[in-house]
Amino acid sequence: MPDWLRRMRLVAVIVAMGGAMLYILSLNFRPPAQMDRLQRTVVETLGPLLHVSRKATQTVEKWVQSYVSLRHVQEENELLKKHRASLESELVRYQEAFLENQRLRRLLDFRDSLQVETVAAEVVVQNAAGWSRTIIVNKGYRHGVQPDMPVVGDEGVVGYVLDVSEQYARVLLLTDRDSAVDALVQRNRVRGILGGVDTDTCELRYVRSNQDVRPGDLVVTSGKDGIFPGGLRLGVVKQVTKDPSALFQQIIVVPTVQLSVLQEVLILKSLPNFPVQWLEGTAKE
Template identity: 35%
Template sequence: MSFSKGRRKLVFAIVLLLISVVMLSISILNPAQETHLFRKVALESIAPLEGVVNKASAQIAGVWERYIFLVNLGEKNRELVTENHALSKKINDYREIYLEYLRLKELVGLKEKTDYPTVAARVVGRKQSPIFETILIDKGSADGIRVGQPVLAVEGILGKVMEASWHVSKVLLLVDYNSNIDTLIQRGRAHGILQGAGEKGCKLKYVRRTEDVKIGDLVVTSGLAGVFPKGLVLGTVYSVEKKETGLFQEIQISPAVDVTRLEDVLVVLKDKGGQG
């Protein structure tokens, strides 16, 4: 019903417009000194329609301007998003460079404290198997690295070189079950053997029941076996158990070095020629 009503209005407006145009044409073809009646009627009829047309044109122009504005705004937004991604990447790159600088600065400090020549290396892989737990570093025999040489991190001892090719070496970690190191409990000077225990960290074996050992005690290298320099940090006691029978305590050690976060290491060359 409303559609028919709107249609009638449209037809009426068109007819009125045509009549006005015809009347205006007649008045133009037959000009007089005074405004012709037809011309007057035409002008009176066209004026409201012209206002409607002008208003519609203005609205269309406004819509078009808003459309152009939104298109430009969308393009500008895409440019800003691209620029933001580029800036975020640069910031991340600078952060990585800064963190690497801090790591290398700490490594240089460790190098200066070590009495032996050292070679800095980067961790390039980690391998876990039922037999060995190891990491790979990007330096080898061409850099003076030999089997048996100690490998250090800023926090302490990491392990020792197990294999060395020309430019890559495999390091046996402290937590490996095949790792055994002669140690001292720093506070009480009790001797023991640090043995790898896999996910549990390490065990400190052969410490007599009579020795004073407490949770939090620091364990360091004794220097007796000739592999590791004396006094290097190995880890911290986190569990002590004295059973009613037996000669030795059961002591659990948390390694000083978190291998999962390790990126850079020092390999200790035990003589200036790099021989182990």
């Protein structure tokens, strides 16, 4: 390349650079107005590309934020689940305490109304579904409990103490086949012996066929068996079957106490003077 041409090219480059730089610098002193053609070209060409890129970036950013947020929400959710489980178990404990409180309150009221020395006991073992229907309570000889003492709940008779240990006592429930309680139909004083049939029912035995016993009659203790004081609620007559050829009628009685869900009982240490409301007036309940 000839030397003059090389010089000319250098000059041309310098002039072009200078011109371009002057143009760019001159833009600093232009009043804000519409962009010139070159600026418009750059903006119009790259603008859409930058716009799309920005949108794409924002979308990715949102995904990332959503993911992070989701992770955070998941962690929070786990924490809340644990918290809820803890609160639920606490609530169950409170509910249990509330129910226990209600049961004990009823039992306390009952004890006060009995005006007799009693021992409150909790059911430790419930063996109502076996051959022998008994329960174990947490009061025994040390607490003054002795065999044949009546055991009652706030709704009526539970059974009586079969045998005792130092700390515990075994109670024979009304529903046991070997249980026998001298009983009366409260309405007309018809007498019979109440014994167990199955886990939920008893039978009032030895009631002659010509006696008037109806479903709904309340059966109470007679007080003549040497164990139970008279007038304690035993159960309600559920079904009466009369066979003309038989000497006795078949009377099915449902105990007033729900023996399968028993939790607290009272053991009567002496024969009380029962209040009137426990003796009369609740036959149809």
